[in-house]
Amino acid sequence: xxxxxxxxxxxxxxxxxxxxxxxxxxxxxxxxxxxxxxxxxxxxxxxxxxxxxxxxxxxxxxxxxxxxxxxxxxxxxxxxxxxxxxxxxxxxxxxxxxxxxxxxxxxxxxxxxxxxxxxxxxxxxxxxxxxxxxxxxxxxxxxxxxxxxxxxxxxxxxxxxxxxxxxxxxxxxxxxxxxxxxxxxxxxxxxxxxxxxxxxxxxxxxxxxxxxxxxxxxxxxxxxxxxxxxxxxxxxxxxxxxxxxxxxxxxxxxxxxxxxxxxxxxxxxxxxxxxxxxxxxxxxxxxxxxxxxxxxxxxxxxxxxxxxxxxxxxxxxxxxxxxxxxxxxxxxxxxxxxxxxxxxxxxxxxxxx
Ligand SMILES: O=P(O)(O)O[C@@H]1[C@@H](OP(=O)(O)O)[C@H](OP(=O)(O)O)[C@H](O)[C@H](OP(=O)(O)O)[C@H]1OP(=O)(O)O
Ligand SMILES: Nc1ncnc2c1ncn2[C@@H]1O[C@H](COP(=O)(O)OP(=O)(O)OP(=O)(O)O)[C@@H](O)[C@H]1O
Numbered sequence: 001x002x003x004x005x006x007x008x009x010x011x012x013x014x015x016x017x018x019x020x021x022x023x024x025x026x027x028x029x030x031x032x033x034x035x036x037x038x039x040x041x042x043x044x045x046x047x048x049x050x051x052x053x054x055x056x057x058x059x060x061x062x063x064x065x066x067x068x069x070x071x072x073x074x075x076x077x078x079x080x081x082x083x084x085x086x087x088x089x090x091x092x093x094x095x096x097x098x099x100x101x102x103x104x105x106x107x108x109x110x111x112x113x114x115x116x117x118x119x120x121x122x123x124x125x126x127x128x129x130x131x132x133x134x135x136x137x138x139x140x141x142x143x144x145x146x147x148x149x150x151x152x153x154x155x156x157x158x159x160x161x162x163x164x165x166x167x168x169x170x171x172x173x174x175x176x177x178x179x180x181x182x183x184x185x186x187x188x189x190x191x192x193x194x195x196x197x198x199x200x201x202x203x204x205x206x207x208x209x210x211x212x213x214x215x216x217x218x219x220x221x222x223x224x225x226x227x228x229x230x231x232x233x234x235x236x237x238x239x240x241x242x243x244x245x246x247x248x249x250x251x252x253x254x255x256x257x258x259x260x261x262x263x264x265x266x267x268x269x270x271x272x273x274x275x276x277x278x279x280x281x282x283x284x285x286x287x288x289x290x291x292x293x294x295x296x297x298x299x300x301x302x303x304x305x306x307x308x309x310x311x312x313x314x315x316x317x318x319x320x321x322x323x324x325x326x327x328x329x330x331x332x333x334x335x336x337x338x339x340x341x342x343x344x345x346x347x348x349x350x351x352x353x
Contacts (some may be wrong), residue, residue: 006042007087008094008125014038018094018101020049021132022304023113027058027236029128030098042086046127050088050098055121056313060085060124066308068279074252079130079245081288081304089123096120131302135289138294139232143221145287145303148201148250152263153322159329161201164342165330166321172330184258202343207240213261214240214341221289238287246287249303253282264318277311280318284309 012033019030030048032042034121035066057314058066064085072080088094098118106114133140148161167319199220203213217240218226218233240246257263257279264280268272286305292298 005085005124005277006127008048009087011041011094015049018048018098020101020105021280022118023052023109023116025113026052026055026246027305027310028052028098028102028118030101031130042127044131046131048086048088049083049126049128050095051119051122051125052116053121054116056155056310058308058310059349060107060122060126063307064124064126066281067306070308071281073305075303076244078300079248079302080306081302083126083128083304085124086127087123089121095122100227108142124279125335128304131288131290133290133291137237139226139291141236141289141291141295143199143223143287144198144285145204145249146201146299147245147253147283148204148246149254150201151322151325152257153265153326154331157328159333159345160331161199161344162325162331164198164344167324168327168332169321169328198342198345204246206343208247231295235299236289236296237290238292239301243301245303247287249282255297256282263314264322267315267319269315269319273311276315277309278312280311281306 011032011034013112014201016035016038017033019031019033021031023029027049032043032048038107047345052059056318057063064083067083067328095118099120102117127200131140131142151157151162154165158165197216197220199217203216207217208214208339214237222233222236226236264276277346284305285303288302288304290300292300
């Protein structure tokens with residue numbers, strides 16, 4: 001692990017302000033806005049990422065060590081959002097300030113994240129490259145290139161990739177709980193996700209060569225916000241066609257699972273499974289794509305959130321989910337009310353290119 005660790009204790013007594021940027025299940029990201037009079041260079045172009053309290057995630061020292069030794073060597077320079085540890089615990093004032101910021105806009109947070117707080121016992125945070133817009137006219141996209149390579153546990157006659165199968169399962173569960181709450185009738189709640197388009201792995205995999213697959217990926221990652229007439233649309237299209245990052249990630253997701261041992265379903269919970277942990281880490285990252293407003297500047301794409309998975313704590317959950325996908329037929333059986341069909345189910349109809 002890198003030896004010199006910076007310290008946010010220097011922010012004490014300055015008029016620095018923390019601004020909420022985003023959150024996931026295990027981490028929260030803030031911008032530190034420093035007064036012009038006391039700018040700290042280590043924070044330039046960086047955001048502060050901190051752990052949430054009471055998650056099953058590993059501590060930041062372990063995450064950073066893993067990222068440096070197991071993840072970084074798998075990628076080329078510039079393909080990852082850089083991250084470094086920063087000491088944050090001293091005096092605890094930073095952490096309690098962050099929690100005050102969260103408390104201020106509790107109701108606007110994602111419903112299942114409300115009430116979660118920054119871990120006030122944390123000793124370290126991370127400084128990560130700020131992947132937001134550099135200029136107001138830049139466009140930044142964020143998506144999770146999950147399971148680009150099919151699950152090794154999917155049956156040979158699967159009609160859905162892991163992403164489409166999982167989305168179908170979620171929709172089915174949501175419908176079932178809607179049935180319990182509303183007696184099966186009424187307007188679906190806003191969280192009801194049936195029929196929402198899914199980033200289908202097969203489309204991602206084929207978006208380099210196949211224009212229809214590419215168009216579907218574009219529609220999803222831009223959330224239909226970029227129109228084909230927009231010059232940024234073409235630049236993104238060219239990136240999808242030419243990038244090496246997603247194919248590299250796909251290959252890493254493929255080669256790092258215990259494929260020959262039968263994926264997570266065959267893993268013994270009494271043993272350690274470093275390869276499976278690596279594969280699951282690579283399957284749950286975020287891709288940021290920044291399209292600069294200036295057409296002479298290149299599209300920049302980087303992967304973030306490559307945190308080591310806690311296999312010991314999560315293996316049974318992974319297995320339970322995979323078992324449901326297989327045994328309840330989410331990979332294989334068409335569900336009548338789903339509008340969204342996986343590329344596997346539709347077949348390779350658009351292989352004409
Ligand atoms: O199980 P999945 O495929 O739903 O992935 C989980 C993610 O759900 P998603 O489908 O991306 O919305 C989930 O994302 P959200 O919190 O739902 O945004 C987490 O990334 C979770 O990882 P961890 O528990 O924080 O280590 C992810 O769990 P892992 O399976 O990667 O451990
Ligand atoms: N480097 C970055 N630049 C800009 N925004 C970021 C950056 N890192 C994270 N974010 C924002 O913060 C959100 C949460 O961050 P992060 O992915 O680290 O949380 P997480 O708990 O690891 O998520 P997950 O539940 O998906 O594992 C992201 O979805 C994104 O909107």
